[in-house]
Protein backbone atom coordinates (compact mmCIF):
# COMPACT_ATOMS: atom_id res chain seq x y z
CA UNK A 1 0.00 0.00 0.00
CA UNK A 2 1.19 3.48 -0.82
CA UNK A 3 0.14 6.59 1.08
CA UNK A 4 -0.24 10.00 -0.50
CA UNK A 5 -0.21 13.37 1.20
CA UNK A 6 -3.56 15.14 1.40
CA UNK A 7 -1.70 18.30 0.31
CA UNK A 8 -0.40 16.38 -2.72
CA UNK A 9 3.02 18.02 -2.75
CA UNK A 10 5.13 15.39 -0.95
CA UNK A 11 6.21 12.08 -2.42
CA UNK A 12 4.16 8.96 -1.76
CA UNK A 13 5.28 6.80 1.15
CA UNK A 14 5.11 3.16 2.14
CA UNK A 15 3.55 2.11 5.46
CA UNK A 16 7.02 1.98 6.98
CA UNK A 17 8.03 5.41 5.73
CA UNK A 18 4.75 6.99 6.73
CA UNK A 19 4.99 5.47 10.23
CA UNK A 20 8.54 6.69 10.72
CA UNK A 21 7.90 10.15 9.27
CA UNK A 22 4.52 10.75 10.91
CA UNK A 23 3.63 13.67 8.71
CA UNK A 24 4.58 14.44 5.09
CA UNK A 25 6.84 17.49 4.69
CA UNK A 26 4.11 19.46 2.90
CA UNK A 27 2.23 19.31 6.24
CA UNK A 28 -0.67 17.31 4.81
CA UNK A 29 -1.69 13.94 6.28
CA UNK A 30 -0.93 10.53 4.85
CA UNK A 31 -3.90 8.77 3.29
CA UNK A 32 -4.07 5.28 1.71
CA UNK A 33 -4.14 5.22 -2.09
CA UNK A 34 -6.88 2.60 -2.14
CA UNK A 35 -9.38 1.59 0.52
CA UNK A 36 -9.48 -2.21 0.84
CA UNK A 37 -12.82 -4.01 0.60
CA UNK A 38 -13.67 -6.75 3.11
CA UNK A 39 -16.24 -9.51 3.07
CA UNK A 40 -17.95 -8.78 6.37
CA UNK A 41 -19.71 -12.16 6.54
CA UNK A 42 -16.28 -13.83 6.60
CA UNK A 43 -14.79 -11.41 9.14
CA UNK A 44 -17.67 -11.67 11.62
CA UNK A 45 -16.63 -15.20 12.57
CA UNK A 46 -13.03 -14.37 13.35
CA UNK A 47 -11.30 -14.06 16.70
CA UNK A 48 -10.32 -10.61 17.90
CA UNK A 49 -6.68 -11.16 16.94
CA UNK A 50 -7.37 -12.68 13.52
CA UNK A 51 -9.85 -9.96 12.66
CA UNK A 52 -7.36 -7.24 13.54
CA UNK A 53 -4.73 -8.95 11.41
CA UNK A 54 -7.06 -9.29 8.40
CA UNK A 55 -8.19 -5.67 8.63
CA UNK A 56 -4.73 -4.13 8.94
CA UNK A 57 -2.82 -6.42 6.61
CA UNK A 58 -3.70 -4.68 3.32
CA UNK A 59 -2.59 -1.38 4.85
CA UNK A 60 0.77 -2.77 5.93
CA UNK A 61 1.41 -4.95 2.89
CA UNK A 62 4.73 -6.77 3.02
CA UNK A 63 6.43 -4.13 5.17
CA UNK A 64 5.98 -6.31 8.25
CA UNK A 65 6.08 -10.09 7.85
CA UNK A 66 2.79 -11.88 8.57
CA UNK A 67 3.97 -13.63 11.69
CA UNK A 68 5.26 -10.44 13.29
CA UNK A 69 2.18 -8.48 12.23
CA UNK A 70 -0.08 -11.10 13.77
CA UNK A 71 1.89 -10.91 17.01
CA UNK A 72 1.65 -7.10 16.99
CA UNK A 73 -2.12 -7.33 16.48
CA UNK A 74 -2.53 -9.88 19.28
CA UNK A 75 -0.64 -7.68 21.72
CA UNK A 76 -2.56 -4.60 20.60
CA UNK A 77 -6.01 -6.03 21.35
CA UNK A 78 -5.30 -8.20 24.38
CA UNK A 79 -8.19 -6.76 26.40
CA UNK A 80 -12.00 -6.70 26.12
CA UNK A 81 -14.19 -4.41 24.03
CA UNK A 82 -17.65 -5.20 25.43
CA UNK A 83 -20.87 -3.79 23.98
CA UNK A 84 -23.27 -2.99 26.84
CA UNK A 85 -26.88 -1.92 26.68
CA UNK A 86 -27.55 1.40 28.45
CA UNK A 87 -31.10 2.38 27.41
CA UNK A 88 -33.63 0.53 25.20
CA UNK A 89 -32.12 2.15 22.09
CA UNK A 90 -28.56 2.96 23.13
CA UNK A 91 -25.59 0.65 23.58
CA UNK A 92 -22.10 1.56 24.77
CA UNK A 93 -18.98 0.10 23.24
CA UNK A 94 -16.62 0.27 26.21
CA UNK A 95 -13.14 1.13 24.96
CA UNK A 96 -11.64 1.58 28.42
CA UNK A 97 -10.50 -1.90 29.36
CA UNK A 98 -6.92 -1.39 28.22
CA UNK A 99 -3.91 -0.39 30.35
CA UNK A 100 -4.70 3.35 30.56
CA UNK A 101 -8.50 3.02 30.40
CA UNK A 102 -9.04 4.91 27.14
CA UNK A 103 -9.39 4.02 23.47
CA UNK A 104 -6.02 5.60 22.70
CA UNK A 105 -4.40 2.44 24.07
CA UNK A 106 -5.24 0.65 20.81
CA UNK A 107 -3.46 3.08 18.51
CA UNK A 108 -0.57 3.62 20.91
CA UNK A 109 0.05 -0.10 21.43
CA UNK A 110 -0.04 -0.82 17.72
CA UNK A 111 2.19 2.09 16.80
CA UNK A 112 4.80 1.43 19.47
CA UNK A 113 5.20 -2.13 18.30
CA UNK A 114 5.45 -1.11 14.65
CA UNK A 115 8.15 1.39 15.55
CA UNK A 116 10.04 -1.23 17.49
CA UNK A 117 9.84 -3.53 14.46
CA UNK A 118 11.04 -0.84 12.04
CA UNK A 119 13.81 0.42 14.30
CA UNK A 120 15.15 -2.85 15.60
CA UNK A 121 18.22 -3.09 13.39
CA UNK A 122 19.03 0.56 13.56
CA UNK A 123 21.99 2.03 15.38
CA UNK A 124 21.34 4.31 18.32
CA UNK A 125 18.38 5.37 20.36
CA UNK A 126 14.91 6.38 19.32
CA UNK A 127 13.23 9.03 21.43
CA UNK A 128 9.53 9.72 21.51
CA UNK A 129 8.71 13.27 22.60
CA UNK A 130 5.04 13.85 23.29
CA UNK A 131 2.99 16.68 24.75
CA UNK A 132 -0.28 15.68 26.36
CA UNK A 133 -3.40 17.24 27.78
CA UNK A 134 -4.17 13.95 29.54
CA UNK A 135 -5.11 10.75 27.74
CA UNK A 136 -2.59 10.66 24.91
CA UNK A 137 0.51 10.80 27.09
CA UNK A 138 -0.60 7.92 29.28
CA UNK A 139 -1.47 5.70 26.35
CA UNK A 140 1.79 6.48 24.55
CA UNK A 141 3.85 6.01 27.72
CA UNK A 142 2.21 2.68 28.46
CA UNK A 143 2.47 1.64 24.81
CA UNK A 144 6.22 2.23 24.78
CA UNK A 145 6.97 1.22 28.36
CA UNK A 146 9.80 -1.32 28.41
CA UNK A 147 10.05 -1.31 24.61
CA UNK A 148 13.75 -1.83 24.07
CA UNK A 149 15.77 0.89 22.36
CA UNK A 150 13.05 3.54 22.75
CA UNK A 151 12.98 6.35 25.32
CA UNK A 152 9.81 8.33 25.99
CA UNK A 153 9.73 11.95 27.18
CA UNK A 154 6.29 13.27 28.09
CA UNK A 155 5.42 16.90 28.73
CA UNK A 156 2.23 17.67 30.60
CA UNK A 157 0.79 20.92 31.98
CA UNK A 158 1.02 21.22 35.77
CA UNK A 159 -2.37 21.06 37.46
CA UNK A 160 -4.22 20.54 34.17
CA UNK A 161 -4.49 16.76 34.02
CA UNK A 162 -6.66 14.60 36.25
CA UNK A 163 -5.42 12.70 39.27
CA UNK A 164 -5.47 9.31 37.55
CA UNK A 165 -3.97 10.70 34.34
CA UNK A 166 -1.08 12.19 36.28
CA UNK A 167 -0.41 8.89 38.04
CA UNK A 168 -0.41 7.10 34.69
CA UNK A 169 2.12 9.58 33.33
CA UNK A 170 4.45 9.75 36.29
CA UNK A 171 4.64 6.31 37.87
CA UNK A 172 5.87 4.07 35.07
CA UNK A 173 9.57 4.86 35.36
CA UNK A 174 12.06 2.86 33.31
CA UNK A 175 12.27 4.31 29.80
CA UNK A 176 9.46 6.81 30.47
CA UNK A 177 10.38 10.31 31.72
CA UNK A 178 7.59 12.69 32.72
CA UNK A 179 8.08 16.44 32.72
CA UNK A 180 5.61 18.61 34.60
CA UNK A 181 5.58 21.96 32.83
CA UNK A 182 4.64 25.22 34.52
CA UNK A 183 2.24 26.21 31.74
CA UNK A 184 -0.70 25.06 29.64
CA UNK A 185 -0.95 22.31 27.03
CA UNK A 186 0.00 24.65 24.19
CA UNK A 187 3.27 25.47 25.99
CA UNK A 188 4.04 21.76 26.24
CA UNK A 189 3.21 21.33 22.58
CA UNK A 190 5.48 24.24 21.59
CA UNK A 191 8.39 22.79 23.62
CA UNK A 192 7.90 19.35 22.06
CA UNK A 193 7.76 20.81 18.55
CA UNK A 194 10.95 22.72 19.12
CA UNK A 195 12.75 19.57 20.25
CA UNK A 196 11.46 17.60 17.26
CA UNK A 197 12.84 20.27 14.92
CA UNK A 198 16.21 20.61 16.71
CA UNK A 199 18.94 19.55 14.26
CA UNK A 200 21.49 18.86 16.97
CA UNK A 201 19.11 16.48 18.76
CA UNK A 202 18.16 14.86 15.47
CA UNK A 203 21.82 14.16 14.75
CA UNK A 204 22.08 12.29 18.07
CA UNK A 205 18.97 10.11 17.94
CA UNK A 206 15.86 9.24 15.96
CA UNK A 207 13.17 11.61 17.25
CA UNK A 208 9.42 11.12 16.78
CA UNK A 209 6.27 12.47 18.36
CA UNK A 210 4.02 9.37 18.19
CA UNK A 211 1.45 11.87 17.06
CA UNK A 212 -2.23 10.99 16.76
CA UNK A 213 -2.14 11.78 13.03
CA UNK A 214 0.42 9.00 12.46
CA UNK A 215 -1.18 6.28 10.31
CA UNK A 216 0.09 3.59 12.70
CA UNK A 217 -2.06 5.14 15.42
CA UNK A 218 -4.98 6.04 13.19
CA UNK A 219 -5.60 2.85 11.18
CA UNK A 220 -5.80 0.25 14.01
CA UNK A 221 -8.64 2.26 15.54
CA UNK A 222 -10.82 0.53 12.95
CA UNK A 223 -10.58 -2.75 14.84
CA UNK A 224 -13.14 -2.06 17.53
CA UNK A 225 -15.81 -0.90 15.10
CA UNK A 226 -15.67 -4.44 13.74
CA UNK A 227 -15.85 -5.83 17.30
CA UNK A 228 -18.95 -3.70 17.93
CA UNK A 229 -20.68 -5.18 14.90
CA UNK A 230 -19.66 -8.70 15.94
CA UNK A 231 -21.66 -8.13 19.13
CA UNK A 232 -24.62 -6.37 17.50
CA UNK A 233 -27.79 -8.48 17.76
CA UNK A 234 -30.46 -5.90 17.06
CA UNK A 235 -31.11 -6.50 13.38
CA UNK A 236 -30.83 -3.43 11.22
CA UNK A 237 -27.49 -1.62 10.87
CA UNK A 238 -26.63 0.57 13.87
CA UNK A 239 -25.86 4.26 13.86
CA UNK A 240 -22.60 4.94 15.69
CA UNK A 241 -22.01 8.07 17.75
CA UNK A 242 -18.36 8.96 18.28
CA UNK A 243 -17.26 11.59 20.83
CA UNK A 244 -14.88 13.56 18.64
CA UNK A 245 -12.09 16.08 19.12
CA UNK A 246 -9.28 15.67 16.65
CA UNK A 247 -11.50 13.32 14.59
CA UNK A 248 -9.04 10.43 14.25
CA UNK A 249 -11.33 7.94 15.94
CA UNK A 250 -14.48 8.64 13.91
CA UNK A 251 -12.45 8.85 10.73
CA UNK A 252 -11.19 5.30 11.36
CA UNK A 253 -14.81 4.19 11.80
CA UNK A 254 -15.85 5.75 8.53
CA UNK A 255 -12.92 4.05 6.83
CA UNK A 256 -14.17 0.71 8.19
CA UNK A 257 -17.65 1.50 6.89
CA UNK A 258 -16.31 2.30 3.41
CA UNK A 259 -14.45 -1.04 3.56
CA UNK A 260 -17.69 -2.93 4.02
CA UNK A 261 -18.69 -2.69 7.69
CA UNK A 262 -22.50 -2.44 7.83
CA UNK A 263 -23.03 0.85 9.70
CA UNK A 264 -26.06 2.97 8.86
CA UNK A 265 -24.63 6.33 9.76
CA UNK A 266 -21.93 8.02 11.82
CA UNK A 267 -22.64 10.79 14.28
CA UNK A 268 -19.81 13.17 15.13
CA UNK A 269 -20.56 14.07 18.75
CA UNK A 270 -18.80 17.33 19.61
CA UNK A 271 -18.64 19.55 22.65
CA UNK A 272 -18.65 23.33 22.20
CA UNK A 273 -15.70 23.03 19.86
CA UNK A 274 -18.06 22.63 16.93
CA UNK A 275 -16.10 23.34 13.73
CA UNK A 276 -17.25 20.08 12.15
CA UNK A 277 -20.87 20.41 13.35
CA UNK A 278 -21.00 23.80 11.65
CA UNK A 279 -19.34 22.38 8.54
CA UNK A 280 -21.90 19.57 8.22
CA UNK A 281 -24.67 22.15 8.49
CA UNK A 282 -23.25 24.78 6.15
CA UNK A 283 -20.53 23.28 3.96
CA UNK A 284 -18.07 25.85 5.29
CA UNK A 285 -15.13 24.88 7.46
CA UNK A 286 -14.36 27.76 9.78
CA UNK A 287 -12.31 26.60 12.80
CA UNK A 288 -12.35 28.79 15.88
CA UNK A 289 -10.21 29.07 19.01
CA UNK A 290 -10.38 26.12 21.37
CA UNK A 291 -12.93 26.43 24.19
CA UNK A 292 -12.31 24.51 27.45
CA UNK A 293 -15.11 22.07 28.35
CA UNK A 294 -15.96 19.16 30.66
CA UNK A 295 -14.99 16.70 27.91
CA UNK A 296 -11.49 18.13 27.75
CA UNK A 297 -9.93 15.42 25.57
CA UNK A 298 -12.16 16.80 22.82
CA UNK A 299 -11.18 20.44 23.23
CA UNK A 300 -9.84 20.92 19.73
CA UNK A 301 -10.75 24.05 17.78
CA UNK A 302 -9.21 22.96 14.50
CA UNK A 303 -9.36 19.16 14.15
CA UNK A 304 -6.38 17.76 12.23
CA UNK A 305 -8.17 14.74 10.82
CA UNK A 306 -10.94 16.77 9.21
CA UNK A 307 -9.03 16.62 5.95
CA UNK A 308 -9.14 12.82 6.08
CA UNK A 309 -12.94 12.95 6.25
CA UNK A 310 -12.92 15.13 3.13
CA UNK A 311 -10.62 12.64 1.46
CA UNK A 312 -12.76 9.58 2.31
CA UNK A 313 -15.73 11.24 0.66
CA UNK A 314 -13.78 12.52 -2.36
CA UNK A 315 -14.23 16.07 -1.10
CA UNK A 316 -17.93 15.93 -2.05
CA UNK A 317 -19.90 17.92 0.49
CA UNK A 318 -23.36 16.49 -0.41
CA UNK A 319 -22.00 13.00 0.23
CA UNK A 320 -20.58 14.04 3.60
CA UNK A 321 -23.89 15.62 4.57
CA UNK A 322 -25.69 12.41 3.69
CA UNK A 323 -23.36 10.07 5.54
CA UNK A 324 -22.41 12.09 8.60
CA UNK A 325 -24.59 13.75 11.22
CA UNK A 326 -23.09 16.04 13.85
CA UNK A 327 -24.29 17.69 17.05
CA UNK A 328 -22.60 20.11 19.41
CA UNK A 329 -23.38 19.48 23.08
CA UNK A 330 -22.97 22.05 25.87
CA UNK A 331 -21.44 21.35 29.28
CA UNK A 332 -24.88 21.74 30.88
CA UNK A 333 -26.32 19.09 28.56
CA UNK A 334 -23.30 16.86 29.20
CA UNK A 335 -23.76 16.99 32.98
CA UNK A 336 -27.55 16.60 32.66
CA UNK A 337 -27.04 13.49 30.50
CA UNK A 338 -24.60 12.00 32.99
CA UNK A 339 -27.09 12.53 35.86
CA UNK A 340 -30.12 11.29 33.95
CA UNK A 341 -28.46 8.15 32.59
CA UNK A 342 -27.10 7.34 36.04
CA UNK A 343 -30.46 7.95 37.77
CA UNK A 344 -32.56 6.05 35.24
CA UNK A 345 -30.24 3.24 34.19
CA UNK A 346 -27.46 3.11 36.80
CA UNK A 347 -24.78 3.54 34.12
CA UNK A 348 -21.89 5.90 34.84
CA UNK A 349 -20.88 7.84 31.74
CA UNK A 350 -17.70 9.86 31.53
CA UNK A 351 -18.15 13.37 30.07
CA UNK A 352 -16.96 12.28 26.61
CA UNK A 353 -19.33 9.32 26.47
CA UNK A 354 -22.11 11.62 27.71
CA UNK A 355 -21.56 13.95 24.76
CA UNK A 356 -21.87 10.86 22.55
CA UNK A 357 -25.11 9.73 24.21
CA UNK A 358 -26.70 13.17 24.02
CA UNK A 359 -25.78 13.54 20.33
CA UNK A 360 -27.28 10.11 19.62
CA UNK A 361 -30.47 11.09 21.48
CA UNK A 362 -30.74 14.25 19.38
CA UNK A 363 -30.41 12.14 16.24
CA UNK A 364 -32.98 9.62 17.52
CA UNK A 365 -35.52 12.42 17.99
CA UNK A 366 -35.49 12.69 14.20
CA UNK A 367 -35.10 8.96 13.52
CA UNK A 368 -36.83 7.22 16.45
CA UNK A 369 -36.53 3.73 14.96
CA UNK A 370 -32.73 3.81 14.73
CA UNK A 371 -30.84 1.98 17.46
CA UNK A 372 -27.34 3.14 18.08
CA UNK A 373 -23.94 2.57 19.60
CA UNK A 374 -21.96 5.17 21.52
CA UNK A 375 -18.22 4.76 21.93
CA UNK A 376 -17.41 5.09 25.63
CA UNK A 377 -13.94 6.45 24.95
CA UNK A 378 -12.54 6.46 28.49
CA UNK A 379 -13.28 5.19 31.97
CA UNK A 380 -15.08 7.73 34.21
CA UNK A 381 -12.37 7.44 36.87
CA UNK A 382 -10.01 9.35 34.58
CA UNK A 383 -12.02 12.56 35.00
CA UNK A 384 -12.30 14.26 38.38
CA UNK A 385 -15.51 16.00 37.24
CA UNK A 386 -17.41 12.69 37.26
CA UNK A 387 -17.21 12.46 41.04
CA UNK A 388 -18.25 16.10 41.35
CA UNK A 389 -21.29 15.55 39.14
CA UNK A 390 -22.40 12.05 40.14
CA UNK A 391 -20.75 11.57 43.54
CA UNK A 392 -19.19 8.35 42.26
CA UNK A 393 -16.94 6.93 39.56
CA UNK A 394 -18.92 3.68 39.41
CA UNK A 395 -16.85 0.50 39.51
CA UNK A 396 -13.20 1.46 39.65
CA UNK A 397 -10.71 -0.97 38.09
CA UNK A 398 -8.33 -2.58 40.56
CA UNK A 399 -5.37 -1.23 38.64
CA UNK A 400 -6.34 2.30 39.68
CA UNK A 401 -5.85 1.44 43.34
CA UNK A 402 -2.48 -0.05 42.49
CA UNK A 403 -1.57 3.21 40.74
CA UNK A 404 -2.42 5.22 43.82
CA UNK A 405 0.08 3.25 45.83
CA UNK A 406 2.89 4.24 43.45
CA UNK A 407 5.15 7.22 43.77
CA UNK A 408 4.90 10.18 41.43
CA UNK A 409 8.15 10.90 39.67
CA UNK A 410 8.29 13.97 37.43
CA UNK A 411 10.87 16.57 36.48
CA UNK A 412 9.59 20.08 37.22
CA UNK A 413 10.23 22.57 34.48
CA UNK A 414 9.35 26.15 33.53
CA UNK A 415 9.01 27.24 29.91
CA UNK A 416 12.61 26.32 29.47
CA UNK A 417 13.67 24.80 26.16
CA UNK A 418 17.29 24.33 27.23
CA UNK A 419 16.11 22.30 30.20
CA UNK A 420 14.12 20.01 27.92
CA UNK A 421 17.05 19.74 25.55
CA UNK A 422 19.33 18.61 28.36
CA UNK A 423 16.85 15.95 29.44
CA UNK A 424 16.65 14.63 25.88
CA UNK A 425 20.43 14.77 25.35
CA UNK A 426 20.91 12.61 28.44
CA UNK A 427 18.73 9.94 26.80
CA UNK A 428 20.65 9.94 23.51
Ligand SMILES: *Cc1c(COP(=O)(O)O)cnc(C)c1O
Nearest residue numbers: 135245246247248249297377378
Ligand atom coordinates in the same frame (compact mmCIF):
# COMPACT_ATOMS: atom_id res chain seq x y z
C1 LIG B 1 -8.73 11.64 22.54
C2 LIG B 1 -10.09 11.44 23.11
C3 LIG B 1 -11.26 11.73 22.37
C4 LIG B 1 -11.21 12.36 20.99
O1 LIG B 1 -10.77 11.47 20.02
P1 LIG B 1 -10.34 12.01 18.56
O2 LIG B 1 -9.81 10.83 17.84
O3 LIG B 1 -9.31 13.06 18.82
O4 LIG B 1 -11.57 12.58 17.94
C5 LIG B 1 -12.49 11.45 22.92
N1 LIG B 1 -12.60 10.94 24.17
C6 LIG B 1 -11.51 10.66 24.92
C7 LIG B 1 -11.70 10.14 26.28
C8 LIG B 1 -10.22 10.89 24.41
O5 LIG B 1 -9.15 10.62 25.17
